[in-house]
Amino acid sequence: MAEAEMVTRRSPLEYKSDLKPVWCAGCGAYGALASLYRALANIEVRPENLVIVSGIGCTSRLPGFVKAYGFHTVHGRSLPIATGVKVANPALTVLAVGGDGDGLAIGGGHFPHAARRNVDITYVMLDNSVYGQTKGQSSPTSLPDAETKTTPYGAVESALNPMAMALAYDVSFIAQGYVGNAQQLTDIIQQAMRHKGFSFVHALSPCVTFNDSYQYLQSRVFDIPQDHDVHDKIKAFQLALITDRLPLGVFYVDNRPTFEEELEAVRQKALSRGKASIDSLLDHFA
Ligand SMILES: Cc1ncc(C[n+]2csc(CCOP(=O)(O)OP(=O)(O)O)c2C)c(N)n1
Numbered sequence: 664m665a666e667a668e669m670v671t672r673r674s675p676l677e678y679k680s681d682l683k684p685v686w687c688a689g690c691g692a693y694g695a696l697a698s699l700y701r702a703l704a705n706i707e708v709r710p711e712n713l714v715i716v717s718g719i720g721c722t723s724r725l726p727g728f729v730k731a732y733g734f735h736t737v738h739g740r741s742l743p744i745a746t747g748v749k750v751a752n753p754a755l756t757v758l759a760v761g762g763d764g765d766g767l768a769i770g771g772g773h774f775p776h777a778a779r780r781n782v783d784i785t786y787v788m789l790d791n792s793v794y795g796q797t798k799g800q801s802s803p804t805s806l807p808d809a810e811t812k813t814t815p816y817g818a819v820e821s822a823l824n825p826m827a828m829a830l831a832y833d834v835s836f837i838a839q840g841y842v843g844n845a846q847q848l849t850d851i852i853q854q855a856m857r858h859k860g861f862s863f864v865h866a867l868s869p870c871v872t873f874n875d876s877y878q879y880l881q882s883r884v885f886d887i888p889q890d891h892d893v894h895d896k897i898k899a900f901q902l903a904l905i906t907d908r909l910p911l912g913v914f915y916v917d918n919r920p921t922f923e924e925e926l927e928a929v930r931q932k933a934l935s936r937g938k939a940s941i942d943s944l945l946d947h948f949a
């Protein structure tokens with residue numbers, strides 16, 4: 664039977680694993696997980712074809728709560744491992760998830776390289792602007808003056824701007840969602856997963872225990888105007904540089920070949936040149 668005929672309509676409940684989330688009551692990660700379940704059901708991805716890779720942190724626990732293959736890796740290393748999974752088996756649907764500390768502090772060096780490779784994976788960053796799991800230290804997106812465990816008199820560093828960084832790194836799909844707007848976040852994750860190439864979803868997600876930002880976010884989010892041209896990078900930068908409010912929706916889309924496609928082209932080129940013997944390869948290093 665053809666693949667398409669075997670697909671049945673799926674329910675978000677099908678993606679719930681037997682493991683119950685251990686997040687604090689009210690944590691934004693619950694909203695992100697609910698949106699992810701719905702997005703997975705809507706695009707009808709088969710659990711056996713899905714791999715979710717995370718680093719370390721509260722939000723990085725997410726793969727355990729989804730019925731799929733999961734890889735809870737090392738702090739900051741979700742992107743290289745997700746890249747390896749996708750390149751090893753391009754037929755898989757691969758997601759990477761984690762926090763702002765995981766992705767922008769210890770793992771910050773991997774973000775530009777995943778972007779320039781344009782691997783066909785979706786990266787959902789749950790940004791709560793704090794280190795939740797280690798009990799409330801400041802993070803790369805903590806706002807100036809933020810009072811945290813490590814900045815009891817207020818942070819003095821400026822905050823990173825993940826949307827502007829993603830644009831500068833030339834990520835090929837860039838969107839911002841908010842866990843308080845479940846429908847929109849579901850739609851954004853779906854679009855990101857359908858995009859062929861590296862997709863970045865910046866999900867604003869409060870940590871109720873160490874940085875309860877619900878009111879702050881709720882009073883600042885707004886939908887990107889419908890006439891926004893997602894292929895216009897300058898306009899996308901203008902959205903990213905708005906500091907007093909938080910635009911929600913798809914900022915930027917660029918359709919270009921993926922890493923897997925480029926690798927296959929290189930493989931074909933190598934094959935067309937005929938067999939290389941081990942000896943001739945070793946001669947290069949003689
Ligand atoms: C190599 C390494 N360094 C530091 C830690 C300690 N650590 C665990 S989670 C974390 C940061 C968590 O913050 P974030 O990634 O934003 O995730 P959240 O818990 O807020 O979801 C840190 C520093 C670690 N586990 N491994």
Ligand code: SF4
Nearest residue numbers: 687690721795870871
């Ligand atoms: S500490 Fe914060 S991020 Fe971690 S589970 Fe609790 S509310 Fe969520």
